Amino acid sequence: MNIHEYQAKALLRDYGAPVSDGRVVMKAEEAKTKASELDGPLWVVKAQIHAGGRGKGHFKEESAGEKGGVRLAKSVEEAAEEAKKMLGRTLVTHQTGPAGKQVNRIYIEAGSGIETELYLALLVDRQTSRVSFVCSTEGGMDIEEVAASTPEKILSFSVDPATGYQPFHGRRIAFALGLEGPQVKQCVSLMGTLYKVFTERDMEMLEINPLIVTDGGDLKVLDAKFGFDGNALYRQPDIANLRDETEEDSKELEASKYDLNYIALDGEIGCMVNGAGLAMATMDIIKLYGAEPANFLDVGGGATKEKVTEAFKIITSDKNVKGILVNIFGGIMRCDVIAEGVIAAVKEVGLEVPLVVRLEGTNVDKGKEIIANSGLNVIAADDLKDGAQKIVKAVKG
Ligand code: GDP
Ligand code: MN
Secondary structure (H helix, E strand, O other), X not given: OEOOHHHHHHHHHHOOOOEOOEEEEOOHHHHHHHHHOOOOOOEEEEEOXXXXXXXXXXXXXXXXXXXXXXXXXXXXXXXXXXXXXXXXXXXXXXXXXXXXXXXXXXXXXXXXXXXXXXXXXXXXXXXXXXXXXXXEOOOOOOHHHHHHHOXXXXXXXXXXXXXXXXXXHHHHHHHHOOOOOHHHXXXXXXXXXXXXXXXXXOEEEEEEEEEEEEOOOOEEEOOOEEEEOHHHHHHOHHHHOOOOHHHOOHHHHHHHHOOOEEEEOOOOEEEEEOOHHHHHHHHHHHHHOOOOXXXXXXXXXXXXXXXXXXXXXXXXXXXOOOEEEEEEEEOOOOHHHHHHHHHHHHHHHOOOOOEEEEEEEOOHHHHHHHHHOOOOOEEEEOOHHHXXXXXXXXXXX
């Protein structure tokens, strides 16, 4: 689960990390009052969406010469104006995809004077099974370009979980970032704080880009992107409360309510499968025969008819879906339950695209019989290969 920049900064502030003072604005009328609570001479007005690259992004239907999703203002009035201009509009960045994201919240921050922009991240490195710090002297809006063309400028340091964070980690990072004098001490302290928040709050990803040296020579967190482990949210209720459902895929949100493992993808073939391995294999074979999956969906082992019905409804609600492949290997999951769920869903929402059903395993005969007697226009398939070929043919002709 991701949170907004202003929420991440509030969390950092609680842990004692250096961040600027700021106010979140939800309604245009509040903008001026909120901005006037901050000291000038510079204000930064920042669109809050769960995607990076805002500074270099652009708004849909933008007027000539308009700036991106991060704007500098020289007065309270100007800051309020910029906030009003951005609220409610759609911001497109290289991370949002062409559809962009609607901006419903603005963060106004007391502006900082910048000496240098650095890059810093913490992540769970699956290769070493450790938490790693990743850093670079080349922070700012071109970090992707740095990673692509000069990867040697990005360094990483892993932390042994047996010792946890130690000051020498911070000194190494400070050295790698070219910090000097009192900045080294600030870095040792800030890295300790970041490691603490990362581990205590069950985070998966923490990115600060840029981490800056201010014109006064101090370290400061200028941007913050945090991702949390969804499986640990039950023990982080205050983090779970920060969830902004408007930022999430509505189909994925619906699926999570029914405990379905669902990920929306860009293709045209909707898949309903049981078991993560079979779901992966189904996606692969759809690609093999020349089409793209519209989703990953594992209905799970002991799914009920209701759960299957919901899963089917989520698939059909996706406008990109031009055909559906139901691929079930009945083990704990019974084929007749799947068949009943599919039929119940079709009765409720209708079926406007071709449907291929491949059932195998427990109660397969009963399942096939239910489908055959349903009067539905279903294409039956014998095995995975047959099913994939049939659905691709039905969709692509
Ligand atoms: P992102 O584009 O979504 O990553 O948004 P950031 O919060 O990283 O802001 C983009 C850029 O705006 C930064 O790299 C800075 O160059 C600039 N910026 C952000 N805040 C300030 C500020 O307080 N003062 C100044 N001078 N520039 C800022
Ligand atoms: Mn940034």
